[in-house]
Amino acid sequence: MNKKNLIDYKEHWNIIYSETEINKLGWYEQSPKPSLDLIKKCNLNRDAVILDVGSGATTLIEQLIKECYNNIIATDISDIALQKAKERLKQEEAELVKWIVDDITNPDYIQELEGIDLWHDRTVLHFLTEEEQKQGYLSTLRNLVKPCGYVIIAVFSFEGAKKCSGLDVVNYDYKMIADFLGDEFKLLEYFPYTYIQPSGGERPYVYTLFQRVHPDIILKNQ
Template sequence: MAAPSCRHGTVILGTMEVEEKAEKEEEEEEEGGFAPSALGTREHWDAVYERELRAFRECGDSGEIWFGEESMNRLIKWMEKCKIPLDASVLDIGTGNGMFLVELAKLGYSDITGIDYSPLAIQLSGRIIEKEGLSNIKLQVEDFLNPSPKLSGFHICIDKGTFDAISLNPDGALEKRKQYVKSLFRALQDKGFFLITSCNWTKDELLNEFSEGFEILEELPTPTFTFGGRSGNSVTALVFQKK
């Protein structure tokens, strides 16, 4: 699963397909969410990765790095700064084309897992990992909202856009966000770290969404923009720790 279009900031990723229904919008606002979108559905991401898998087969194109290389490097720098051991278990939630895992493997991380609810995304990431000649990356087709029991005990969980997409689901986004937090709590070991990058949620909103079971450790610096005399960030990147 990749990153949806952004609510705040200047970066727009993908094609936003928002339902123009006033009742839906009002319900989502009451829930503290967003107007529903196809970007929150599995069908959309299956179609995306079907195209990207075809492009990889035809011309070796690995596809897009969501939020750009800068966002990927930002997370890696934090891991290096905090001296995260190379044998720490890392879970990439909604791995997409798996490029983040590829970079971690090249740095020497040896216990890394990528999950995605789209089988086509896992096929694509598997092809890319094979092309890179890497063998120490585990891939699984998993719905994080209904994970298998074995998805637990991770030292670090990474999310670059998956929570954003879940927040746009047309069918009960509020409940799905709550289930995400429960799944995350089970997936992480005690005192484990959660690194999230979002273009739809602000820092304060994310603090509220993950207030149960997690505490904020750090806000990572992200690009700023100025519009109408006011400054802001195009994305939000936070580090939480499981209580």
């Protein structure tokens, strides 16, 4: 994607985060329970590297800090979102997190990270409607997630909204996410989840958990 598009999306999301109180956003969750339940299943060490992509101002970050994870990276295209996320935390908590403003589909900085134990995406992938954006996302994920690392992706299901925040979305089921990630990522679990917005609206999502297959296993099966 060219830089013009990057600037457009950045502006779009910055306007949304500047004009809306965090707890009124149509994706705000007081408790990120479905994500936390899946993260528990990964049985990660407390120093595991957790990358939350399109992190926005999610409450997941403070929950992970409470659970003593100490290698958290929050990245988003919107600097205002990350600024607001930081402001929700105590200074010493915010300092425990790496905050990176970047476009997940065409990154300038996060490419330099490596050895991600867990890639967490709640409601970002479904905004990528162009093949180039999806391939950019996938290539970032493949470069960063380490062998046997985990991937959690939660997006609008087929029953879910067709638009969000004025943008078109792609609706998914677990099979489409599995096909998108390819054979290198083994589906461990999936479930439907109806998220209730602060306004009371229902938003059906599908949650998925994958584990990257170790390269030796792929070679043995060839």
